[in-house]
Amino acid sequence: PPRSPEDPDWTAAMERIRTARDRAAFARVFRHFAPRVKGFLIRSGASEAQAEDCMQEVMATLWQKAHLFDPARASLATWIFTIARNRRIDALRKERRPEPEDLAWGPEAEPDQADVVAFQQEARGLAAAIAALPDAQRSLIERAYYGELSHSQIAVETGLPLGTIKSRIRLALDRLRHAMT
Amino acid sequence: MTDTITHHLTDDLLARYCAGELSEGFSLAVATHLSLCDACRARAEALDAVGGAVLDATPPAPLARGALDRALAGLDERPSPAAPPPRCGGVLPAPLRDYAGGEVDSLRWRNMGPGVESLLLIDAPEGSARLFRIRGGSELPDHGHRGTELTLVLSGAFRDGDARFARGDVEIADETMQHTPIAEPGAPCICLAVTEGRLRFRGLLPRLAQPFFGV
């Protein structure tokens, strides 16, 4: 889908942050994502104060680690989601979050522009596909990522057996995949 | 290496890892497999993309007064961290090495009985994670499970019934399953085993040994 005015070029903003330590670009990213990160953390069970502090840490990490953002592998929303998810585990559950070993890439392996454009288009397509899902399925996915979905809890609320829930999540993901192709 | 993996993670495990819902031990096993398996890493990053779309569609929450100024004021105080260490090429991928505190030869293995040594990495109410080093031809004690158990091979190989598990392969067992992994003859099999709840050993001697070895 074509880029709308509400869908700015975050890849360019991150490039400015990475190469020029551009504070105005950081402010643009902050204005869009900080309130969403905070909303995400509150939905995930954080208090107002926890969510505010945690959001500040997430945005500081974005500035610190801007050189690790790879627009040929993730949208900015996805990259920020992974930072927020990991901070949530760290802050709310007091657990470490084991992460996979980094792939070998870096400044010496600049992402190819065609790869970046293609990937960012895919990411927008996925977001559109999720937005177009029936409410029940979209809600299930949202709740899974907000960490509201202890499988057994949902089974109690909806009266569905555990296996049904799991297969519904898989079905939803499967439909997403098909919506993209 | 990655092409030789035949036993992968399930969609359910990957989805729960990406949503941040797995216990620490299970997350460690998943992160270790992803370090060895590009196919599952791609699936995980697609699931992360779903999380990104959910985050971006989350209704914005009002920020504290001066939040942006506070963020901007903090920026220069934070040094840019060094680039992540490159893949080391050892037996233990980085996430596992972080927990073990070194490479396999420098670890403080505990003798668990004939041919079996182990090292406890995580011991939490939600579950445990431990490394095993099993002499070629030896078997892990016969046991059942209270929840799910993942066994990830790092070196050597084991067989369980007709199936063979080598570096990167994950065996997934649940409470309904009695299984007996046996290390292939030859080099020792090093594997990571993570469980929900405590392993329940069957057979009299292993049961007596359970409190002693703390398994």
Ligand SMILES: [Zn+2]
């Ligand atoms: Zn795999």
Ligand SMILES: [Zn+2]
């Ligand atoms: Zn087992």
